[in-house]
Amino acid sequence: MAAKPSIPKGTRDFSPVEMAKRNYIFNTIRDVYHLYGFQQIETPSMEMLSTLMGKYGDEGDKLLFKIQNSGDYFSGITDEELLSRNAAKLASKFCEKGLRYDLTVPFARYVVMHRDEITFPFKRYQIQPVWRADRPQKGRYREFYQCDADVVGSDSLLNEVELMQIVDTVFSRFNIRVCIKINNRKILSGIAEIIGESDKIVDITVAIDKLDKIGLDNVNAELKEKGISDEAIAKLQPIILLSGTNAEKLATLKNVLSASEVGLKGVEESEFILNTLETMGLKNEIELDLTLARGLNYYTGAIFEVKALDVQIGSITGGGRYDNLTGVFGMAGLSGVGISFGADRIFDVLNQLDLYPKEAVNGTELLFINFGEKEAAFSMGILSKVRAAGIRAEIFPDAAKMKKQMSYANAKNIxxxxxxxxxxxxxxxxxxxxxxxxEQNLVSVEELIAAIR
Structure with missing residues (x-):
């Protein structure tokens, strides 16, 4: 007997019902992006590794899926190199391309390549799959969709404000209660400065970002492991555990970071975003959270993350400002800010909370029973009128037993x-x-259409 086929760990098949749910997610997000003036682009699934490497930090680089070169990829490799079994070095020779890790770096590459065709500020959105060689677990997949929106070519903090409004609008439409968390990498840089560890900012932010997952003791142990002094770690404790209202946190930070110019700039930016949003009447909670660090090297200003309040799952949306990202592709001085909705995690949250609208996931609304050639021909005439009225309808293709046709209708929830x-x-x-x-009723075509509508 042939072995049963399988799919790679961390990937999934989606049934017709699941696809209807996913399309509801994508269409909702797409509609909100259009409301705010964003335009859609697409980029290739694979990029040159030279485009991807070095943009996500050491941890991110390890999670890149690399694509083996076609043809004779052993050419140009010595026996000594092969026998060394140095995986990283050999991969650099075997592989020139990789699957995209996110949509932000490919977008930055797109902007640089198409700079002469783009009108700035450029507001783009992109809904495509990405791949990460991560350890699969609940809510974390190796292949998943991101739904990104970015604005490049503008330093205005109104962009951050509008992106938070988009987040609030999308989750309000989904009826998912969320907490929108906001922080600023300048605040984190200021904290590193005042505790005397400016050169360890990346190590500090990577560790702090894990607070929810591994707890304070393990974060402190990781900081010590990275060579950060006990004195600096002690100074860090009250800052990362800061509590109170957003206004109270900002007031405390102004005092704590009074000697740090970059830190105060981060506080000022956060204050503008939070105060402006307060006048917009958001439906969801927004919180200044100093433990939010987003361990990606390219964020330079405001950073965002969204947590669902009624389901235990990781971040379902994230993003931030990345002032210098296009600089690595030879286009300096272009500021950008963006968000990314994690469609697969949103899918899981909507499933767990059973929040899909019935009309969004229902397929066929009307099935015509097939009794034979004459009856089918007559039904096809009615079917054309029904479909013209916008009703999703089909006819059973074969003149099978009535029981089989009714079972088909039940199986498809028609x-x-x-x-x-x-x-x-x-x-x-x-x-x-x-x-x-x-209930059964004898109806005209017009009455049939009215009854289903």
Whole structure:
């Protein structure tokens, strides 16, 4: 017997019902992006490794899926190199391309390549899959979709404000209660400065970002392991555990960071974003959270993360400002800010909370039973009118037993069935059965359309 086929760990198949749910997610996000003036682009699934490497920090580089070169990839490699078994060095020779890790770096590459065609500020959105060689676990996949929106070519903090409004609008439409967390990498740089560890800013932010996952003691142990002094770690404790309202946190930070110019700049930016949003009447909570660090090297200003309040799952949206990202591709001085919705995690949250609207996931609304050639021909005439009225309808293709056709309707959750036999044909009507109540009525085409609508 042939072995049962399988798919790689961390990937999934999606059934028709699941695809209807996913399309509801993508369409909701797409509609909100359009409301705010964003335009859609797409980039290739694979990029040159030279484009991807070095943009996500050491941890991110390890998670890149590399694509083996076609042809004779052993050419140009010595026996000594092969016998060294140095995986990283050999991969650099075997692989020139990799699957994209996110949509932000490919977007930066796109902007630089197409700079002469773009009108700035450029507001783009992108809904495509990305790949990470991560350890699969609940809510974390190796292949997943991101739904990004970015603005490049503008330093204005109104962009940050609008992105937070987009987040609030999207999750309000989904009926998911969330907490929008905000921080600023300048604040984190200021903290590193005042505790005397400016050169360790990346190590500090990577460790702090894990606070929710590994706890304070393990974060402190990681900081010590990275060579940060006990004195600096002690100074860090009250800052990362800061509590109170957003206004109280900002007031404390102004005092704590009074000797740090960059830190005060971060406080000022955060204050503008939070105060402006307060006048916008957001439906969801927004919180200044100093433990939010987003361990990616390219964020330079405001950073965001969204947590669902009613489901235990990781971040379902994230983003931030990355003033110098296009500089690595030879285009300096272009500021950008963006967000990314984690569609796969949103899918899981909506499933757990059963929040999909019925009309979003229902497929066929009406099935015509097939009794034979004459009846099918008559039904096809009605079917054309029904579809022209915008009703999703189909006819069973074979003149099978009634039980089989009704079972098909039940399996697909089709709410209405039209039965057309000799009697119905002679009257130019159809017997419409409501599959939920079992009620049947002889109706004209117009009455059938009205009943389903």
């Amino acid at each position: 709410p209405f069935v039209a039965i057309v036999g000799e009697n119905e044909m002679s009257e130019g009507k159809a017997m419409l059965k409501n599959m939920e109540t079992g």
